[in-house]
Amino acid sequence: MTDEIDAAGALEASGLGMKYRRGWALRDVACHLPAGRICALVGPNGSGKSTLLSLAAGLLTPTTGTLRVFGRPPAAPAARERVAFVAQDKPLYPRFSVADTLRLGRELNPRWDQKAAERVVEEAEVPLSARVGSLSGGQRTCVALALALGKRADLLLLDEPMSDQDPLRRHRMMGVLMAEAAERGTGVVISTHVLAELDGVCDHLLLMGGGRIRLAGGTDEIQAAHRVITGPSATGGGTPAALARHTVVETRTTGRQLTALIRPEGTPAGDGWIVTEPSLEEVLLGYLRAPDAPPLLADDPRTADTEVGA
Amino acid sequence: MKTGTATRPGPPHTGSPPRPRHTRSPLSPRGPLWLAWRRQRTVLVTGAVLILALAGYLVYQRTGMAALIHDRGVADCRIWRECNGMPLDSSDELSEAFVRLESYRAALLDAARLLLAIPAVIGAFVGAPLIAREFESGTAALVWSQSVGRVRWLIATLALPVVATLAATSLLAALFTWWWWPVRGTFPDVHWGDTLPFDVVGPAFVSLSLLSLLLGTAFGLVLRRTLPAMACTLAVTAGVVYGLQQLRPHLLPRLTVTAGVHVHAEAPFGGWYIGSGYLDGTGARVDGSACEGLLGGWPAIFRCLDRRHLPQEYEDYHPIGHFWSMQWMQAGICLAVAVALAAFCVWWIGRRRA
Structure with missing residues (x-):
């Protein structure tokens, strides 16, 4: 694929800040996510996960700093085409049928892959003729995921995609997602509370707290550093x-x-x-229990030299 | 397609024949236009049915009225006064014709009131939810994270209602103008320059509807909530109608007739009365209202005017010849504001907030 652009990384932020009317949601975030990584975005509620994802999806404009996806601003057409986003509340048109919803994806995305999208819907056993409004929360999430996968993006941004899934479907959806990612080298960023959900799946980690990044880097590096x-x-x-x-x-x-x-x-x-050597979950729990612990930014260019060799 | 299906595991879809999903008629909309149509089709089809029903009613009324005027030879007559030099009570036939014409006058005014509501309804019920509902349901985030840019999406979303509004209001304006034109001077209390009928005929009606539609869209975009956007749209559209009524007499220089106070100055047939008053010996306009409504009727009024040396009276009016010029001028103003609002929407949506 377009290696020269991918060298820039799937996601690159520096000095990134986002201020809402009620205060700062993100402050001075710097991170670098190489292309093709499966990244877990972990943190307590209100730590800025959704804001970071919305910024990367081009739905928000940062108050300070810059964010690049594949080397471009997220709202640029070339970047938007390569990034798919599933928002936390999985917005869909309730009066559309599932088939209509997939058609929306087809009409609005030049790289659309109908078969990939239908595979997800079939895997979740959601009938194409069903109205989205009549589906359960978990089924709706599957339709939203199908829309994202059908887009044939190079980076999937998924905001708590599995939170309303039963364990069986969660397992299946993760399987579909990871198969797609492995097959096409798609990068994925999944925000989650449930650490176990991503055990053995992710190879990159971003831990957020209080609008800042506290841990960033490959899971192996992070584990090895503790x-x-x-x-x-x-x-x-x-x-x-x-x-x-x-x-x-x-x-x-x-x-x-x-x-x-x-x-x-x-x-x-x-x-x-x-x-x-601790498990990844032990590391995460340690940091979550100690909000004031000093951050480790293994992928931050400023600290990478000292930490990556570990 | 076939090989892809065969190699994929799972019984539910292996045997299914290829569905003709990708075939579509060349007329069916594509891209964001498809989405706009899919979202708005219910409103558009419902609106089209209502508009066509109203159009049928206008045709029916106009046909009946034209037949009456033709059969009884009462064209260019002024109701309540005289007809072709004959007083109205000179024949039973004539007075009966005028009683029936009077019922058409009521129908005409009712239809005009109904039409006047249409721009506001379009603005509040089509324009305001157009984008506000996307924010409320969160689907703005869905649509804006697809590959199509938001400006393209906005243009497609606006295109359908704009075209539909143009088509529907042009039809209604044409039909209502067709109905009203033969009797434009017949009813002395229906002045062509008043909101009714001026705002519901010709290009003024079409442009007012477009303006209201874009007002609704802009309010929805800025307020991001449907109900407040609807309320603001209704209020501002009403304000626009009121403002245009105040502005209209000044669009073109008015004409004036003067005559001796005993003769009484009166604008010619079809003129839109703006104002009247008295002139002193030098021809300057003077307030003579103190002399009006005196006890003792006309002789007392004339004595009063004599005392104040006011030998002449005047009447300001716009001739019917001004009608179409003023229509296009008002339409131009409304269209300019509508285009400015559309440009504002494009600029606003580019600011990237979802």
């Missing part, structure tokens, strides 16, 4: 000396035992300390 260490807690509280050299994300004390999630500087070994 350690869980367990040992005796310091008498009288406070940070044990063994942790002083490292960046401590979070510590928990149970009885006389202390468990900490750290970003080690050098070898995190010490007498009496057990060091393990």
Whole structure:
């Protein structure tokens, strides 16, 4: 595919800020997502996930900074054609039939793939003749996903696509989505609360909190950059000396035992300390429990040199 | 298509014959125009049925009235006065004809009132929801994240109602003008320059409808909610009608007739009365209202005018010859504002907020 443009990355932001009337939803966001990655966008409610996706879809104009998709502003025709977006509330015309909704996709998108779209709808067992308004929430989401997949975009932006799906359909939809992504090298950004949903699926991670990016990078890099260490807690509280050299994300004390999630500087070994590599979910939970932990931006050009080699 | 189906697993669709999904008539709309048609077809078809019914009524009334005027030879007569030099009560036939003509006058005015509501209805019920509803239902985010740009989408969305409004109001305006034209001077209380009938005949009606449609669209786009947009559209359209009524006498220089106060100055047949008053010996306009409505009737009024040295009276009017010029001038004003509103909508939607 158009490699020269893809070198610019699917998504590239710097100094990105978005202010609504009620305040800042995003502040000074910088990130770089290479093309073809499956990226999980995680964060608590109100952390700016939807705003970031809407900006990338070209539905909002940033207050500050810049955002590029495939090297172009999101509202540019060439960028819009390559990006598909499913908004959180899955807006569709309730009086259209499913077939009409797919036709909408066909009429408005030059790269439309009717078969791919129909495959999604069939997989979800939604009849083409059904009116969208008569479908369940989960079925509507499938139609919205079909519309996005039929667009044949190079980047899918999905805002909590699985939140109203039953487990069976969630599994099937993820299967369809990942098959499409693998087959065509499509990049995907999925925002979610449910970390397990994306376990083993995503290869890139963006963790947001308070309108900022707290963790960014490949899942392997992020995992490799963290350690869980367990040992005796310091008498009288406070940070044990063994942790002083490292960046401590979070510590928990149970009885006389202390468990900490750290970003080690050098070898995190010490007498009496057990060091393990955490699962991705453990890392995320650690950061979510500790909103003030220092951010790790593995894909930020400013910090990439020091972190990527880990 | 066949091979693609065969290699795909799953029984529900393997055996199904290829559906002729991609065949369509060359006339069927494409791209954003298809979406506009799919969304608006219910409103457009309902509107077309109502408009055609109203058009049928206008034709029916006009045909009946024309037959009456022709049969009784009452063309160019002024109701309540005289006809071809004969007083109205000179024959039973003539007075009966005028009683029937009077019923057409009522029907004409009722039809004009109904027509006057049409621009506001188009603005509030077609224009206002056009984009506001997309915001309310969130489908703006759906449509605007497809490949087609929003300006193209807006133009397609506007195109159908604009064309439909042009067609429907041109038909109604033509039919109503056709009905009213033979009796334009017949009914002394129906002045051609008043809102009724001026705003519901000719190009003025068409342009007012377009203006209201775009007012509704612009309000919907800015307010992003249907109900407030509808209310604003109705209010502003009413304001526009009122403003045009105030402006209209000044579109062209008016004509004046003067005569001695005993003769009484009166505009010629078909003239639109604007105002009247008295002139002093030098020909300057003077307020003579103190002399009007005096006890003792005309002799007292004349004595009063004599005392104030007001030998002449005048009447300002627009001749019927001004009618079409003023129609096109008003239409030009409304169309210019409508085009400006359309340009505003295009500019506004380009600001990227969904």
